[in-house]
Amino acid sequence: MHYALNPRTFLFSHYFYSGLRVAVGVIGLTLAVFAYSSLPVAMTVCIGALCTSLMDLPNPLRHKFNEMLASVLLCTAVTLIISLCAPVHWLLGVMLVLVSFLASMMVVYGRRTLPLQFAALFIMTLSMENELTVPQAFLHSALFLAGGLAYLAYAMLVAWFLRRRIKQQVLAEALFELARYIEIKADFYDMHTNLHAQFNKLVRQQIVLADKQQASRDLILRGTPGARDAVLIQVHYSMIDLYETILSTHTDYALLRRHFADTDVLNRLHELIRKAAHDLESIAFAVTRKRASYADVSYETEFQAIETVLQQLQTAHAHEDRLMPGMPDEAVIVLRTSYNKVREVVDMIGQLHLASQTAVAPLPVLPHADMTPFLTQQKYELGLLIASLNLRSSVFRFALRVAMAISVGLLVAEHLPYASHGYWIVLTIVIILKPSYSMTKQRRGDRLLGTTIGCALTALILHLVHAPLALLGFLFLATVAVPSFVYIKYRYTAIAASMQILLQINLMIPNSTGVIGERLLDTLIGAVIATAFSFVLPSWEYRALPRLIKSVLQANRRYIEATRDLLQSGGRDDLLYRLCRKRFMDCVAGLSATLVRMLDEPANKQYAVEELNLFIVENYLVVSHVAAIRLLLRRHAEGLPKESVDAILQQVSARVGNMLDQAQRLLDDPPPLQSEAAETKPLHDDVAGRIAGPEHLAWSGWQLLQRRCKMLQADADKIVARSAALGRELRVFRQRV
Structure with a gap:
């Protein structure tokens, strides 16, 4: 259920605030005009205010003003044109069709123009019943314009006074969706859930989460932050860092289920992560209420239970020079690593509580950093409209x-x-x-x-x-x-x-x-x-799939390269890394959204659904592996053999980059089915093992880095094979359609 549908959180959400703001503005303005004029005049002003309110969205003040002013002017023009044409029946029909076409063409500028398109068509439908003389038509349009401008002034005044409150509400919504994301992650440790279905569910939530995080960026990071915004900036950055840590928690869930199905340790992990999700929800709820958040969730029971199991495994290893009968070392390493990462998530949620309480200098925004690439850029160029005709x-x-x-x-x-x-x-x-x-x-x-x-x-x-x-x-x-x-x-x-x-x-x-x-x-x-x-x-969704798949592969490669450069340089300026990660996740979210929409289309218009699902999941896993490597190097910084690690990162990133290039070629020119194995032969060269020496084995993170590099290359192999299958199915589908 959407967080805002819960009565506990609805009254504090920006959705309710928007509804209340619109109702007070529209009804209040109508009553004020009615007190000094007639009902028809009041209703005309009301409609002007109502159409303008359709663009009253939680945006930065400058964007809000521009968009609402555009709505007022456009809708007034539509009102005047339709009112003047209404007495001439055939002319009215022509103008209705023409206005409908032109208003719908505005969608070329993106989904942010959908409310504007609807506002224009809404007032068009209400004006088509008017049969006015020319002077009456101008008077009617003037009253409509007055209503729109009055609501614009009212909305901007309220938005200015509540500008920080809106930021809090949008940030809280992103936190709620991140909590939902963590809750889905918890179910990977539930033996009763299907792993494949759970991955699909996780990727679907990624679409929502990416959208809400972008809304938070647009409001909080735009412009010069003031002193009062310090806490919000801290919480926003802590949320993004927590998100990256959660990405790194991906592990071999099948292996854990295979070896620990008969123990209680998976249930404990499941409950531990669910508690973390509820803890994060409490932070989001505190932010919506303009309050500092304090931890009230205890994890000690789960911590003690899991640590007891790990201690038993360690004792068995010490006494028998091996782990429990039938229990491979790898399974125990995966369990311990998963537990350590979940503990890190819990610790970071604790840091989020602290971030919500008071501002701590310096802010996590780098001095003079240009945040523009992270923000939504809306350009209304006539050339784009003409090119779409x-x-x-x-x-x-x-x-x-x-x-x-x-x-x-x-x-x-x-x-x-x-x-x-x-x-x-x-x-x-x-x-x-x-x-x-x-x-x-x-x-x-x-x-x-x-x-x-x-x-x-x-x-x-x-x-x-x-x-x-x-x-x-x-x-x-x-x-x-x-x-x-x-x-x-x-x-x-x-x-x-x-x-x-x-x-x-x-x-x-x-x-x-x-x-x-x-x-x-x-x-x-x-x-x-x-x-x-x-x-x-x-416009069936399958038509956009080749372009979207290519964009995912290209963004994936740029993300891998940015990660390599960041880790090898050891620099703290990770803006390029964050930007490449954001663009990659946006591409994955865009492809996922297209797939979800395609599933609602007729069956004969659905293309390679299963292959696309797997392709999306495998690209998503690349982000998880990269995030895990970055945090691994940070956690095991002591004694790190930098030259050797840099060599591994260079070779692995080159290998994965070549695989992604191969995936793009196979998407455009897929091999016949019988030759697919030769064309997409997996590369299992153990780069870390080949470079390792005695001095490297003493480093605490060596085995973990080895394992994560293997997983990264294995999933890159799968992306290559999946791209070949997608290219082949797309070719067949085009021929059939």
Whole structure:
């Protein structure tokens, strides 16, 4: 369950704050205008504020202002154009299709423009019913503009006063998702879970975690940090370091299960890591409440139980000159290493508690460090839009789908036997029809169910409640809920949005309960049209797979090289390493998200699902191995034979880099199945063993480095073989499609 759906955390989340902020602004502005003017004027101002609120997101202040101002100006222009064309029926139809196309083309600038696209289409659908004279159209647009600008000023003022609070909430959300990530890691030690399924679950959570960590970076690291932000910066960096340590905890879970299935040690590890996840949740909850966090979780029971088992194994080794019968040395080493890493995770969570309490100079940000590469960069260049005006562009195809679907929706509305409202059908199409089939499918189900429930609840409220003030109270609650759940549970937003519009209609036109049934039928018609057009000029996810797979391999290689340079230099400036790691994980998350969306598409459009799953997991494991090597060298710094370790790192990184190059070649030009073994022959050269001498064996980290280098090369081997299989399946799939 999403953390914000828990009542304990929802009231402190930025989702609830956003909903409350929007409701107070929109409803408050409407009541203020209504006190000095007529209801139609107040409702026009209300719609202007409501459209602007769609862009009221937790962003840096400058970005928020630019995006909301763009929304105000764009939506005002759409309002004026549609209002002027409304009296001329054929011209209105042409402009509706044209505006739909152009608004949908804005998606080319990324998902951050999706709310702007929806705002433009939303006001388009509400304005299409207006039949105004030219002076009335300009007055109507001016009132809309006034509402939008008034809400913009209100939202910026609130955001300025709450700018640190928003940072706390976004940082806390990243901590909650990291705690969820740790909880998934704990289940690897549960004998009842399937390892392959658990890896897939972990990688899916990585998508969410990467997104939330990026949101935290964008708010906390942008600009010059002030003294009041010191604690937040400390917590953010401690969170990122903890994340890297958690990555390094990957081990040979199958080996542990094989040799320790009959003991209680795996259950203890499982419980220990779950406690760590709950401990991290307590830090996140404290951050949401603007409080320092203090540890209240005890790990001593698990520590003592695991250390007792390790002591028994050591005693058995001392007495018999070997470990327990049938218990290989390797299994015990893996167990002890896993336990030590989990203890390190626990220690770092303790450091997170301390980081949340008080600022300690100096800050972990390097002086004069340019953090721009770590932050989201949004560029709105006309050339990008023009370059996408062709059928090869998925955005262009989406814009055509929307325009055609709205055209059909308008035609259907004109020929319905009852007093239909075409804007409701069009609005349903706009809400449901999204750039990907997966998003469209999800929105369709949520919209149908949400509208049905919302209409039923509204009918019940209107039957029992007649006082306008009480109805206004329900309208306020619905207005709070709409933005609160739009990004975490859209079904709840669909319920609240239906109630919001129906209550507004009833307040303007009392006793208009008959419109509820019409809304349900219009929603069903719009959903059918949107579903049908989701198959028109579709952009199936498999088309993007070759590009995404190549980007993962390229980012993987850059990450390996950056790690080698960092470890060999011994420098403390790890910004390049962190940047390469971030870009690699972003690429893996992007491929994973594409795979998840593809699973919602028709079966005949799904390509190499199992191979892709394994490819993603194996690339993810490379990050785990690299993180483990970095922390290993830090933990065993005493007596480290630097020249020999540098030689190993150089040779292993070169070997892995060559494998990744080979993987890219095989993806483009896969060998026939019968020659695959020869083309992707694994390389098991033991570099560490070949370099090792007596002086190296005395170093405490030598065996661990040996083992981790072997695991890294083994997973690189698998990536090569997987790339060949993916290339071959993609070729066959293209021929079939």
